[in-house]
Amino acid sequence: MKKAKKQKLFVMKFGGSSVADAEKIKRVARRVHDKQSRGIKVVVVVSAPGDMTDDLLEMADGVSKNPPERELDMLLATGEQVSIALLSMAIQDLGSDAVSLTGPQAGIYADHAHTKARITKIAPSKIHDELKKGKVVIVAGFQGLNPNQDITTLGRGGSDLTAVALAAALKADACEIYTDVKGVFTTDPRVEPEASKVDRISYDEMLELAGAGSQVMQARSIEVAKKYGVDIHVRSTFSEDEGTWIVREVEGMEDVVVSGVAFDKNQAKLSAVEIPDRPGIAAKIFGALADIHVNVDMIIQSAAQDGMNDISFTVARADLKKAVPVVDQVSRELGGQGALVDEKIAKVAVVGVGMKSHAGVAARMFRALAGQNINIEMISTSEIKVSCVVKESDCQKAVQVLHKTFGLSRKPK
Ligand code: ASP
Ligand code: MG
Numbered sequence: 001m002k003k004a005k006k007q008k009l010f011v012m013k014f015g016g017s018s019v020a021d022a023e024k025i026k027r028v029a030r031r032v033h034d035k036q037s038r039g040i041k042v043v044v045v046v047s048a049p050g051d052m053t054d055d056l057l058e059m060a061d062g063v064s065k066n067p068p069e070r071e072l073d074m075l076l077a078t079g080e081q082v083s084i085a086l087l088s089m090a091i092q093d094l095g096s097d098a099v100s101l102t103g104p105q106a107g108i109y110a111d112h113a114h115t116k117a118r119i120t121k122i123a124p125s126k127i128h129d130e131l132k133k134g135k136v137v138i139v140a141g142f143q144g145l146n147p148n149q150d151i152t153t154l155g156r157g158g159s160d161l162t163a164v165a166l167a168a169a170l171k172a173d174a175c176e177i178y179t180d181v182k183g184v185f186t187t188d189p190r191v192e193p194e195a196s197k198v199d200r201i202s203y204d205e206m207l208e209l210a211g212a213g214s215q216v217m218q219a220r221s222i223e224v225a226k227k228y229g230v231d232i233h234v235r236s237t238f239s240e241d242e243g244t245w246i247v248r249e250v251e252g253m254e255d256v257v258v259s260g261v262a263f264d265k266n267q268a269k270l271s272a273v274e275i276p277d278r279p280g281i282a283a284k285i286f287g288a289l290a291d292i293h294v295n296v297d298m299i300i301q302s303a304a305q306d307g308m309n310d311i312s313f314t315v316a317r318a319d320l321k322k323a324v325p326v327v328d329q330v331s332r333e334l335g336g337q338g339a340l341v342d343e344k345i346a347k348v349a350v351v352g353v354g355m356k357s358h359a360g361v362a363a364r365m366f367r368a369l370a371g372q373n374i375n376i377e378m379i380s381t382s383e384i385k386v387s388c389v390v391k392e393s394d395c396q397k398a399v400q401v402l403h404k405t406f407g408l409s410r411k412p413k
Pocket of ligand 2: 015016047048157
């Protein structure tokens, strides 16, 4: 007897801009319906429509100076529930059977860190049951259930994480991330019109680009993809064209010195000035920030003078409200001057696996910035990235000159 061919399983994730209104939802429904009609099992992950997550955050601000994070999660999770229900209706209208599931119903478990929880486990038995019944399963992105049985969210952009983690847990044949752009670009085309689409990029580069401010995918979702070897296809909701594949290795990738230029204007610089230069001080400041779940990115410490030091570092602007009082207090306890804040900064980074084998990338970057009279306030490097903090007003100029310097501008046809 001929063995039945195993049915393929795809995870398709649609971002907020793809489900922003009724027409768009119907379009997504047709795409999903087409896929299923080709005999493929489909699990869909969706984000909240349009800017709904931001609108919900504003509503919270309207009623409370400091909304408790548990309630914030309860509120934010509703955005994705709007999308799953509407999409399920639209798909059923086309004649495919579909069912919407919240994160908890789909078996997505998370830890206690409200508003930026990590996924701890996926128990997909309900998803499997529904797939077996021939249904398209539509899962709310960005949410999970914590050990208190409370709903938590997975950090902004967390629907990507839901999609990649589900693709890993379900051993999906593909994880498609549908978005309003054609794929991953060498930089943001709104800032540099010469930017071009990249066909393939490695997890490591994508991780660094995301960490440096590229908005295409949430950084943590790439970490999970790397850990479990999930191949990701980022592509446009509005066209059939191939987008960008994010994979472990790209042929000839060491030959390309810089693959992309990223920037981030959502950062702020915090400094603790005139604090004592002795063991345990950095541990104290950053320990206090870790306790309130604030991620710190770049850190510089000035050379000690008269037994005193300054420590400056960057945090997400959204975390400032939480971080400033803590740094202020710790700094004063240590006899320092309190926290200084600079919100008008931007982080600009060049990323490429080829840096491992090519010397002088940092020097070229600094020279290019100097040539535009751009002052560098902070520097940090990794094996495949060099980032600089510059004035926010210099950001665009910096991105453009780096894009050109590293040969990323579109070749003339
Ligand atoms: N709706 C959430 C957000 O805007 C999650 C997501 O879009 O992935 O951050
Ligand atoms: Mg979103």
